[in-house]
Amino acid sequence: MNNIQRTAHVTIGYTEYTVSEGTVAKLLEIVEGGRACNMCHQLFNNSDRYAVTLNACKACVMGTHQVADYIGGFDDTRHEFIDDKGDILTCDARYKGLPERDMIRTLNHYGFIVPTDNRHQHNYYIYSGDKTRDKWLLVKYSDQHGGGWDSGKGAFVPLEVYYLCNKDGSYTELNKRRGDWQKLMREARDLIPDDGSRWIQRTREDKAIELLNQRADDYTVADFQ
Numbered sequence: 001m002n003n004i005q006r007t008a009h010v011t012i013g014y015t016e017y018t019v020s021e022g023t024v025a026k027l028l029e030i031v032e033g034g035r036a037c038n039m040c041h042q043l044f045n046n047s048d049r050y051a052v053t054l055n056a057c058k059a060c061v062m063g064t065h066q067v068a069d070y071i072g073g074f075d076d077t078r079h080e081f082i083d084d085k086g087d088i089l090t091c092d093a094r095y096k097g098l099p100e101r102d103m104i105r106t107l108n109h110y111g112f113i114v115p116t117d118n119r120h121q122h123n124y125y126i127y128s129g130d131k132t133r134d135k136w137l138l139v140k141y142s143d144q145h146g147g148g149w150d151s152g153k154g155a156f157v158p159l160e161v162y163y164l165c166n167k168d169g170s171y172t173e174l175n176k177r178r179g180d181w182q183k184l185m186r187e188a189r190d191l192i193p194d195d196g197s198r199w200i201q202r203t204r205e206d207k208a209i210e211l212l213n214q215r216a217d218d219y220t221v222a223d224f225q
């Protein structure tokens with residue numbers, strides 16, 4: 001009679017063993033019951049000492065990383081922190097690695113919804129405006145590799161999209177040809193003469209958002225669609 005099993009490899013110490021899958025399940029149960037933090041070497045528990053990143057507890061991660069406060073868990077295994085600039089950092093209990101800045105969750109934290117699609121990388125967003133104070137932010141998504149060949153220009157054009165986001169959660173892809181936006185940019189150009197800086201466009205967009213926030217309630221996202 002054969003006794004062929006589905007098998008898997010486990011390594012304990014320096015020895016790799018081939019065992020049945022049932023054995024793996026039993027081992028995992030034992031391991032889960034005895035996991036500890038590799039920094040403070042104390043057993044995890046469900047109340048105050050639990051893993052926020054693989055093999056490290058919340059207190060140890062916060063002690064070694066520039067995070068001001070713990071916000072909480074989400075998506076079952078992920079955890080978020082806030083730093084002293086008000087940015088959100090996240091890490092995952094299933095993976096190694098200290099908390100990293102997450103632009104989308106940062107904006108979400110202040111009420112702004114950022115349109116995402118699965119072509120978008122989480123941290124390719126920059127924004128103009130003050131996320132903690134302003135009603136409007138101009139969020140720019142750009143990806144050097146996400147664009148396409150423009151046969152008219154005969155060049156590769158990076159993916160670049162602008163969104164106007166309101167703190168109430170509404171947003172729109174900015175249509176730069178719309179009169180309302182052009183008017184704000186015209187005012188910004190009058191206030192900030194071209195000094196030849198390569199950042200002049202960004203500086204003027206910052207100013208246009210400042211002007212928009214001064215008249216925050218006069219506009220809705222529909223004005224920029």
Ligand SMILES: [Zn+2]
Pocket residue numbers: 037038039040041042056057058059060061
């Ligand atoms: Zn610890």
